[in-house]
Amino acid sequence: MNPTSVTLETLRQRTRAFINDEVIPREDASLAHDFVAQNRVIHALRQQAREAGVIGPGIPRELGGLGLSFRDRAVILEESGRSVLGPHALQAGPPDETNILMLDRLCTGTQRTRYLEPLAAGSATSCFAMTEPPPGAGSDPAMLQTRAVRRNGKWVIDGRKWFISGALGADFAIVMAQTESGPTMFIVDTDTPGYRTVRVIDALDGFISSHCELSFESCTVGDDAVLGQVGDGFAHAQLRLEPARLxxxxxxIGAARRALEIAERYVSGRESFGKPLGQHQNVQTLIADSHIDLYASRTMTFDVATRMDAGVSVKHESSMAKVFVSEAVGRVVDRAVQMTGAFGISGDSMLSVLYREVRPFRIFDGASEVHRSAIAQRVLKQYAQSPASSSGVFNIAKP
Structure with missing residues (x-):
């Protein structure tokens, strides 16, 4: 399908139909944390998504995707997010989606052929390895402990990473390590000697993704493994971090909308005290507040996406959107659980799964508290170079 031949609304309807008809019916509790079963289902769905013309909304057209703008992508990714399988079925899930964006900007010709093209085609998977156990890098990347040193014309990597999403079964990792010149990213094949998956970490979420601890012990790679420029790793990482937040x-937003749809259907049919739950004012308040949260979240996301498409910095706006949306979607799913009572917290409903998937978003890609601090610091910075102003203070005339 030529993406220019259809309107965004047509593509949205096509995506929604694909999620409803093909993806949601494949949701099964037995898939949770079962990498082999997940991989089998996702690859089958990707083939169907390709046939339906909805594969790769954020992947450049020259790499086989739809090449949508961020603003248009927001509409399609919301539809995909209505299922825990949806983003991966459309090849629009983390961490591969934003790794593709970064690799497309930084890869050498050889790296493009070896890593980017298979990743975009869905025949390879990746992870982004930056977070470390204490005292290493977490919310503060400056605490990076993993080291890469030059030895005999090679780079030798030593360190430990944890909570690395998608590491289980990944074909390669993009590893952040400290060098004499500064933080640097390396592309490391997961079968490289010295690279080891220590464990899969049990986590609140993770229905469709693993969080692993990794070990690097004298893991040796060549100069061709350097991604971008030596010493510019943190700057290069922004190519994926800001889009990842968005x-x-x-x-x-799609996941929260799915939760709300489930709850709305439930309260429309379940009766209590002589009338449907949906006719009770307290329940109506929960529904209204949830739609307000979704509308505000969608509006903020659209605004940041439009700014990104225009090529302007969104560091400040993306932080605000990330904080607000992560907390708003949590409120929406929480209300949906509350409206459905025991059904909502049971294994009979997808609501309990959605609840577990949404809660960690307040931590992913920077905890809300870290973003709030950065937002305030940027706001107050404009006052740092000027003396305290008397603006807003009454002038008291002396007698």
Whole structure:
């Protein structure tokens, strides 16, 4: 399908139909944390998505995707997010989606052929390895402990990473390590000697993604493994981190909307005290507040996406959107659980799964508290170089 031949609304309807008809029916509790079963289902769905013309909304057209703008992508990723399988079925899930964006900007010709093209085609998977156990890098990337040193014309990597999403079964990892010149990213094949998956970490979420601890012990790679420029790793990482915040917003808005749809259907049919639950004012308040949260979340996300498409910095706006949306979608799913009572917290409903998937978003890609601090610091910075102003203070005339 030529994406220019259809309108965005047509593509949205096509995506929604695909999620409803093909993806949601494949949701099964037995898939949770079962990488082999998940992989089998997702690859089958990707083939169907390709046939339906909805594969790769954020992947450049020259790599086989739809090449949508961020603004248009927001509409499609919201639809995909209505199922825990949806983003991966459309090849629009983390961490591969934003790794593709970064690799497309930084890859050498050889790296493009070896890593980017298979990743975009869905025949390879990746992870982004930056977070470390204490005292290493977490919310503060400056605490990076993993080291890469030059030895005999090679780079030798030593360190430990944890909570690395998608590491289980990944074909390669993009590893952040400290060098004499500064933080640097390396592309490391997961079968490289010295690379080891220590464990899969049990986590609140993770229905469709693993969080792993990784070990690097004298893991040796060549100069061809350096991604971008030596010493510019943190700057290069921004190519994926800001888009990742935004695409998370897009997908989780869809997840919250799915939760609300389940709850609305439930309260329309379940009776209590002589009338449907949906006719009780307290329940109506929960529904109204949820739609307000979704509308505000969608509006903020659209605004940041439009700014990104225009090529302007969104560091400040993306932080605000990430904080608001992560908390708003959590409120929406929480209300949906509350409206459905025991059904909502049971294994009979997808609501309990959605609840577990949405809650960590307040931590992913920077905790809300870290973003709030950064937002305030940027706001107050404009006053740092000027003396305290008397603006807003009454002038008291002396007698």
């Amino acid at each position: 695409t998370h917003c897009m997908r989780f």
